[in-house]
Amino acid sequence: MFWKKKNQSPNIFTVAVGGAAGDGVREAGTNLGRFLTKLGFEVFVSFDYPSLIRGGHNFSRISFSKEKIYNDYSKIDVLIALNDETMHLHKNELNGDAVVFSEKFDAEDLKMFGQNAMLLPMIKTTEELNAPAITRTSVALGAVCYLLDLPFGEIDQILRRVFKEKGYEINVTLAEKGYKHLENLGFRHSRRMEHNGDGGKELADGNTAFAKGLLAAGLDFYIAYPMTPSTSILHYLAKQSRFLKESGKKLFKVIHPENEIAVINMALGAVYAGKRTAIGTAGGGFALMQEAFALAGMSETPIAIAVSQRQAPATGSPTHTAQGDLKFIINSGHGEFPRIVIAPGDPEEAFKAGADALNLTWKYQVPAIVLLDKHLSENSSTSILDISKIAVEKGKVAKNISGGYKRYQITEDGVSEMAFPGTAGAVIKATSYEHTEEGISTEDPKLVKAMGDKRFSKLKQLEKEFSKYDTVKVYGDPKSKNVIVFWGSTKGAVLEAGKYLKKQPKFLQILWMSPFDSEKVTENLKDAKNIIIVENNRTGQLASVIREKTGINIENKILKYDSLPFEVIELAKQLNEIL
Amino acid sequence: MENLATNAKITWCPGCPNSAILVAFRKLVEELRNEGRLKLENLVAVGGIGCHGKITDYLNINTFTSLHGRLLPTMQGIKIANPNLQVVGFSGDGDSYSEGAEHLIHAAKRNSDVNLFIHDNQVFALTTGQATATSPKGFKGKSTPSGSIEEPFNPLLLMLASGATFVARTYAGDIEGTKKIMRQAIEHKGFSFMDIIQPCITFYDTRDFYKDHTYWIDKKYPSQKLETAIKKVTAQEEKIALGVFYKVEKPTFEESLYA
Numbered sequence: 083m084f085w086k087k088k089n090q091s092p093n094i095f096t097v098a099v100g101g102a103a104g105d106g107v108r109e110a111g112t113n114l115g116r117f118l119t120k121l122g123f124e125v126f127v128s129f130d131y132p133s134l135i136r137g138g139h140n141f142s143r144i145s146f147s148k149e150k151i152y153n154d155y156s157k158i159d160v161l162i163a164l165n166d167e168t169m170h171l172h173k174n175e176l177n178g179d180a181v182v183f184s185e186k187f188d189a190e191d192l193k194m195f196g197q198n199a200m201l202l203p204m205i206k207t208t209e210e211l212n213a214p215a216i217t218r219t220s221v222a223l224g225a226v227c228y229l230l231d232l233p234f235g236e237i238d239q240i241l242r243r244v245f246k247e248k249g250y251e252i253n254v255t256l257a258e259k260g261y262k263h264l265e266n267l268g269f270r271h272s273r274r275m276e277h278n279g280d281g282g283k284e285l286a287d288g289n290t291a292f293a294k295g296l297l298a299a300g301l302d303f304y305i306a307y308p309m310t311p312s313t314s315i316l317h318y319l320a321k322q323s324r325f326l327k328e329s330g331k332k333l334f335k336v337i338h339p340e341n342e343i344a345v346i347n348m349a350l351g352a353v354y355a356g357k358r359t360a361i362g363t364a365g366g367g368f369a370l371m372q373e374a375f376a377l378a379g380m381s382e383t384p385i386a387i388a389v390s391q392r393q394a395p396a397t398g399s400p401t402h403t404a405q406g407d408l409k410f411i412i413n414s415g416h417g418e419f420p421r422i423v424i425a426p427g428d429p430e431e432a433f434k435a436g437a438d439a440l441n442l443t444w445k446y447q448v449p450a451i452v453l454l455d456k457h458l459s460e461n462s463s464t465s466i467l468d469i470s471k472i473a474v475e476k477g478k479v480a481k482n483i484s485g486g487y488k489r490y491q492i493t494e495d496g497v498s499e500m501a502f503p504g505t506a507g508a509v510i511k512a513t514s515y516e517h518t519e520e521g522i523s524t525e526d527p528k529l530v531k532a533m534g535d536k537r538f539s540k541l542k543q544l545e546k547e548f549s550k551y552d553t554v555k556v557y558g559d560p561k562s563k564n565v566i567v568f569w570g571s572t573k574g575a576v577l578e579a580g581k582y583l584k585k586q587p588k589f590l591q592i593l594w595m596s597p598f599d600s601e602k603v604t605e606n607l608k609d610a611k612n613i614i615i616v617e618n619n620r621t622g623q624l625a626s627v628i629r630e631k632t633g634i635n636i637e638n639k640i641l642k643y644d645s646l647p648f649e650v651i652e653l654a655k656q657l658n659e660i661l
Numbered sequence: 662m663e664n665l666a667t668n669a670k671i672t673w674c675p676g677c678p679n680s681a682i683l684v685a686f687r688k689l690v691e692e693l694r695n696e697g698r699l700k701l702e703n704l705v706a707v708g709g710i711g712c713h714g715k716i717t718d719y720l721n722i723n724t725f726t727s728l729h730g731r732l733l734p735t736m737q738g739i740k741i742a743n744p745n746l747q748v749v750g751f752s753g754d755g756d757s758y759s760e761g762a763e764h765l766i767h768a769a770k771r772n773s774d775v776n777l778f779i780h781d782n783q784v785f786a787l788t789t790g791q792a793t794a795t796s797p798k799g800f801k802g803k804s805t806p807s808g809s810i811e812e813p814f815n816p817l818l819l820m821l822a823s824g825a826t827f828v829a830r831t832y833a834g835d836i837e838g839t840k841k842i843m844r845q846a847i848e849h850k851g852f853s854f855m856d857i858i859q860p861c862i863t864f865y866d867t868r869d870f871y872k873d874h875t876y877w878i879d880k881k882y883p884s885q886k887l888e889t890a891i892k893k894v895t896a897q898e899e900k901i902a903l904g905v906f907y908k909v910e911k912p913t914f915e916e917s918l919y920a
Contacts, residue, residue, distance in 0.1 A: 335918060340767040344734040347727065351738020354725050355746060373728055503723040503746050506702045513726035522669050522718050
């Protein structure tokens with residue numbers, strides 16, 4: 083496991099890049115993250131930015147190690163400052179011997195950073211090579227390689243793989259210039275970091291991983307209106323759709339309609355006509371979709387929905403993270419109807435959740451939500467997304483219709499056969515009204531009850547399948563009486579903080595929020611002496627759900643609701659105080 | 662024609678012109694089938710919510726009864742999923758001019774190849790009589806007991822401005838006329854918009870007025886000139902003009918999507 087003995091700190095290195103919006107900070111972080119992943123490191127890349135296009139402070143942090151790394155760190159070993167503001171904003175986050183790269187230092191900067199200030203001619207180098215200014219971060223990437231004492235010959239090939247999409251030659255040349263600049267000056271190395279051989283892993287963010295899961299499960303349509311932090315699902319799939327079209331592979335379509343209400347209603351139409359469809363939005367966009375979400379429930383139309391949380395209420399702090407929508411999501415839509423809600427904690431789980439959501443919604447004709455958040459959606463880590471493990475489950479689709487088709491036929495498991503328009507002999511009626519088995523409106527109280535029972539009976543069937551899924555996950559010492567409970571992206575900070583705890587606890591991650599695996603949660607909590615819950619919200623929403631579903635009251639809550647994710651070392655301290 | 666009816670009991674007020682629209686549509690479907698132009702399984706009717714929306718219960722064909730104001734996105738979803746389907750939508754003035762107006766604009770802009778028939782009775786009838794976007798100024802409804810203080814908007818002008826490629830108006834009382842224009846709408850490739858004047862006999866009975874105050878437009882129409890169509894739908898005339906005002910060919914959304 084990942085617990086270290088006392089006094090043996092994990093060997094983790096953190097590089098940070100800061101600059102103005104438009105400087106290419108995100109790309110720099112991602113490129114370095116991909117490079118380190120291909121080199122064989124375990125990596126976590128975060129990206130923090132304000133809600134504007136140009137000028138605001140953008141910041142990316144890349145923490146890496148030989149061992150699995152669950153979250154980035156706030157203490158920095160190398161700071162790449164693309165502007166002065168970056169140096170001043172982050173001067174207090176530097177480790178003792180941290181190197182600061184900048185285009186220029188004034189007298190005061192030099193006094194502050196001393197020997198650690200390293201003048202790096204990034205813009206000047208791009209100008210000499212007639213390269214666009216945005217590529218200047220490649221000079222810094224090369225310089226970081228030098229600090230890590232990686233032989234340039236060894237890294238050249240990997241750099242070529244990282245940059246293959248966008249003119250690798252110039253970027254590789256720039257990196258080499260950065261590397262040689264430090265080498266020629268005889269600058270000190272920081273420290274050597276051990277890494278694994280290239281294990282074929284990839285650097286994936288939560289949104290891309292989720293989207294890949296949808297594709298693996300046979301996605302036909304993705305329909306969305308842009309809203310941070312869900313937008314990159316739309317961008318990724320739109321790009322993939324275009325790419326697949328050009329290569330003549332199976333087509334899926336991406337559509338961006340007029341608003342979120344159109345998104346979900348259009349999606350329900352596409353599903354009614356037979357297409358496996360997913361949509362994505364953030365909390366505010368999903369608030370707009372509520373009526374149609376209930377329509378999905380009433381009409382038993384399969385739909386997979388990504389909701390990525392951001393700080394709220396209302397517009398909130400739109401580019402920052404929170405876990406404030408859990409209770410909204412599990413209770414969303416007016417009226418009572420079942421829904422599936424899965425909250426993955428890292429990109430690998432987001433990949434699986436995307437595939438499971440699409441398969442399960444078709445299997446049970448119950449809407450399925452994957453609940454993400456900004457910290458998971460937009461940050462990346464070294465992952466294995468194994469498409470070969472995903473099957474496409476089509477659900478009950480009528481093959482032969484011999485008259486008398488009933489869209490809402492009451493069956494033992496509650497699931498009726500689907501048929502799609504264009505099927506000779508079938509009259510397919512979907513509706514938002516309470517309805518007969520044929521799909522004609524009814525106000526007969528007996529039928530109203532029977533149809534409500536039918537819809538909910540599907541949940542019972544689904545609950546029988548709990549064992550096939552990771553409804554919860556347990557890490558650490560399964561016998562420990564100290565249990566730390568968490569959900570979603572908080573998994574990263576909690577498990578990373580686990581490397582610094584004085585006692586090895588049991589960690590309980592809850593993934594399935596609806597239906598809720600009360601039995602397994604109870605089993606994991608009933609003998610605990612000390613339960614601590616960690617959530618990125620103000621009210622302890624998961625604690626409240628656990629109490630509702632199991633009767634277990636969790637009093638120790640570590641809650642953070644300042645729009646930032648948990649910080650590893652700070653969280654470890656807080657946990658150690660209670661453990 | 663009987664196999665186009667379900668066993669659902671018709672709950673429109675006796676004499677409601679909604680029934681005339683239902684008859685016109687059923688007759689048209691029967692004709693198109695007899696002519697071999699339509700396979701019933703390829704027809705989908707989508708309804709909004711309002712008195713008009715009950716029509717889906719009365720049609721023994723594929724239907725999707727959507728939400729109030731939201732049928733257009735649903736219709737377009739069906740069409741993009743399977744462009745071989747013939748998608749028609751039955752909506753109302755409250756449904757598409759009040760609640761769901763944004764979808765109207767964008768469906769027209771996209772030129773999605775679907776057909777929208779608006780049962781325009783100038784009143785919210787199912788909720789027992791309030792002013793909609795096409796109720797006249799001064800309309801005394803239950804939410805405007807002193808008379809509506811808002812001017813209505815002109816849905817045909819809105820559709821022309823938004824890029825609809827087929828814009829028409831008929832009167833529900835004229836079943837043959839309505840059927841004829843419905844046929845043209847369905848045969849038109851692109852977004853077909855048809856406002857059907859449908860007096861509400863309970864909450865806003867305009868039958869006497871419309872009986873003598875409509876006329877069919879002449880052979881100059883449908884015009885391919887937007888300017889001409891705009892002039893016609895904004896003209897202050899003693900009688901209300903019926904017919905197809907505008908019809909042009911443009912690539913449809915689905916054609917472009919699958920190109």
